Amino acid sequence: MRTAQRIAELPPYLFAEIDRKKEAKQAQGIDVISLGIGDPDTPTPEHIVDAMAKAIRNPKNHQYPSYYGAKRYRDAASQWMKNRFDVDVDPDTETLAMIGSKEGIAHVFLAFVDPGEYTLVPGCGYPVYHTGGILSGGKTHFMPMNEENKFLADFESTPADVLAKAKMMFLSYPNNPTSAIAPPEYFDKAIAFAKKHDLLIIHDNAYSEIGFDGYKAPSFLERPGAKDVAIELFSCSKAYNMTGWRVAFAVGNATAIKALGTVKSNIDSGVFTAVQDAAIEALLGPQDSVAELNAMYQRRRDIVIDALGKIGIEAATPKGTIYVWAKVPEGYTSAEFATKILEEANVIVAPGNAYGPSGEGYVRISLSTPDDRLEEAIERIKNTL
Ligand SMILES: *Cc1c(COP(=O)(O)O)cnc(C)c1O
Secondary structure, X not given: OOOOHHXXXXXXXXXXXXXXXXXXXXXXXXXXXXXXXXXXXXXXOHHHHHHHHHHOXXXXXXXXXXXXXXXXXXXXXXXXXXXXXXXXXOOXXXXXXXXXXXXXXXXXXXXXXXXXXXXXXXXXXXXXXXXXHHHOOOEEEEEOOOOOOOOOOOOOOOOHHHHHOEEEEEEOOOOOOOOOOOOXXXXXXXXXXXXXXXXXXXXXXXXXXXXXXXXXXOOHHHOOOHHHXXXXXXXXXXXXXXXXXXXXXXXXXXXXXXXXXHHHHOOOOOOOHHHHHHHHHHHHOOOHHHHHHHHHHHHHHHHXXXXXXXXXXXXXXXXXXXXXXXXXXXOOOHHHHHHHHHHHHOXXXXXXXXXXXXXXXXXXXXXXXXXXXXXXXXXXXXXXO
């Protein structure tokens, strides 16, 4: 049996070594605290679970779902865009249900990128922006991101030969892993750039609902002309603690939505309709859970920022997402520092270079861990330094 070359081309899984060490420690009965992954630790809000319990008893929901999402789900997504951002999207031609936004990110390559063509990808970002390209025979150009450019991916420095073969550009603010946010002027520049070079922009707005100190993230589609060049991905995962449910949607440019829908209709058969009914409740039901979630993450953010400051680790105070992006102390690479913390403190943090070349020199600390465990983890890190 011979696997395809594309499997061999995937980058080594940077957590593999960490996972091995973690398992070895756990086998010895050592208590390891993981601040590695971003996966909400509190349950899905009760009213959404109740909607699911009701929806699962509806026999109509037991059949194949619509490829593009139930009409009522697309209507709800469109209504949510209006309520939340005052953005108009047509529920029939500009809205598509996704089996989680990861699915959309992976499949959009098949709709737009032919073998050898480029995708412009943030210098550090969600790994599928890069691996989705590898799996479909495309090439990645990493756009530099650093402290000087406020982690706003620098598309303007893209070489001309890359641009000549580029088809898409991923952006994502509030950003995972850096937790940077973007001003409207940055989005406007990206739109002009995409028009000039005939690119599709995919704005991944996975953290649109997670904002602190009153910050409410915008939609990319609020910007003039955005719909000419862009689609935006929204997910119930982080906003409504629904990572396990696999439900999201894409909105924006009708040609892109149609192309993505065509790919999907040849690969999957949509989101379980009962899950779509639960997601309708999430989108259009009471939104108090979002404010509660944000208060919780903001409290945890403050615990971490305060503690890091006391032990001399630099980190910007995030306005959104569920991550703190911390600089590793002098003399360490990301992987070395993450390994040291695991070995000496039994705490897992994500090495920044796992997210792309611009992530070197940082680690990502996830806030999806209960307060007392978070406090203990920081105390343990302190004792190793
Ligand atoms: C969590 C995350 C996703 C995946 O979301 P799903 O809807 O659960 O697939 C996508 N993009 C970013 C940046 C994320 O952090």
